[in-house]
Amino acid sequence: MNLLNIIKEIETVDPEFNERISPRRAAIKNITSFGSKIAIAALPMAFATLFKKAYGQQSTADVNAVLNFALTLEYLESEFYAAGTNSTRSALFTTQGQSTAAASALLRIAGDENAHVAFLKSVLGTAAIAKPAFDFTAKGTFPTVFTNYDTFLAVAQAFEDTGVRAYKGQAPSLVGNKVVLTAALNLHSVEARHASHLRQMRRGRATSIAASAMKPWITGTNDTGIGTSVDAIYAGENNVSQSGVTITSIMGVGGNISTNAATEAFDEPLTKAAVLAIVTPFLA
Amino acid sequence: MEKLTYAEEKKEKAFLSASLQRRSFLKYAGAGAASIALLAAGCDKDDEINGVYFGTGDIAILNYAYALEQLEAAFYTQVVATQYASITAMETSYLTDIRDHEIAHREFFKAALGVNAIAALEVNFSSINFNSRDSVLATAKAFEDLGVSAYNGAGFLIQNPEYLTLAGKIVSVEARHAALIRDLISNGTFVGTDVLDGYAMEKSRSPSEVLAIAGAYIKTAINVEGLPTY
DSSP states (O other), X not given: OOHHHHHHHHHHHOTTHHHHHSTHHHHHHOHHHHGGGGGGGGSOHHHHXXXXXXXXXXXXXXXXXXXXXXXXXXXXXXXXXXXXXXXXXXXXXXXXXXXXXXXXXXXXXXXXHHHHHHHHHHHHGGGOOOOOOBOTTTTTTSTTTTTOHHHHHHXXXXXXXXXXXXXXXXXXXXXXXXXHHHHHHXXXXXXXXXXXXXXXXXXXXXXXXXXXXXXXXXXXXXXXXXXXXXXXXXTTTTOOEETTEEGGGSBOSSSBOOHHHHXXXXXXXXXXXXXXXXXXXXXO | OHHHHHHHHHHHHHHHHHHHHHTOTTTOTTOOHHHHHHHHHTOOGGGOOOOEEOOSHHHHHHHHHHHHHHHHHHHHHXXXXXXOTTOOHHHHHHHHHHHHHHHXXXXXXXXXXXXXXXXXXXXXXXXXXXXOHHHHHHHHHHHHHHHHHHHHHHGGGOOOHHHHHHHHHHHHHHHHHHXXXXXXXXXXXXXXXXXXXXXXXXXXXXXXHHHHHHGGXXXXXXXXXXXXXX
């Protein structure tokens, strides 16, 4: 009986064998064991098969590319919030009406983004890209990003809504990958929670008619009141057809589902190329 | 070779979930998989409980999502139909939006599943006081947070990339709902350590874990024997 057969036997008798031999479950919560996926190439074939079951069919290079793409966005957000919540900016924004609740929400989000960076860096190890230098004015598009509280919130919202679409767009390339896909999804929904709150914060500020009508979910395309500079972030969000089902043909309560609700009910993905085009102006 | 591995894995998963099903999923929470497997060894096909059958593989997962969306849609339909005391205009507007989103999700799954769609499930909301803002929002929070953790936890079980993308399109909307509902309860609680781990990542749940919670609100007997879980 060779090693492969032994393992198969064990799997048949003890369904929890996979669970124990692979650190996948703990890995999602514990970064020290997550990194062990790097060692796949060094394992004998039988073990590699077991690991593939746990980690999906993607090559390490492909997975790292996705993780570094995510890390780029998390670096961007992390540095952005760090700059916007430092004592100088915080004092300035307070003079512009930033409430205590708003300040703590931004600190909360800043902390989350820092944790996301720490997570991705730990997973990638030496494969992690270095933090790029950023230009948060986006080459002059948002010259007052750190001197005007409302501009700061606008850029924050733009980043969060972009992050949601970016993670979503990468999901299909991680099909079946318990550890990395699950991690990506667990990051993705946190960005959506941030986006929801920032949209409410901006609605409360009512800087424009559009902003004062804005909801925690995306209605149609660019519903932000920020202007055409963020159109690309919302391109395609007005889709009302999902896998051949026309959502506006669905009967709701007292009539069909409205176009607004149909677009709000489904967030759309963005390709990596589209995300990079959005992010590039923010790279120094 | 890959195909063979996949088929074996499916068999293994089906075996596990079948074991869970035979014990009735409401009762297995907290039980170890090993002890369940032992119990299952003494069962044969005739012991299977009757219930709405979810199918296997991706179909089962889509039906699982459909079941959760049925629950949410029914809940918000009731919330908007019998509004709690002192509801504000903004709350009505948000809750109506969410109702429509959940109906859109529910009917989308029904249409996408076609003949494979499970029947409409009967819900049990007897524990919810629809006249009470606290009760309604606490339930909404539980449902939304559960929904997010359910989609996140089932993502890797989905084999078809198109279905995975669809789940992704829906889960972030559920997360937007969750954040809003939590902020309505207490502003600034859009995320929290109750739903995040130490890396500020959402805690996901397996289908078994989700159904153990959601089961309390589903009156119809369900058969999730073929539903992949872990």
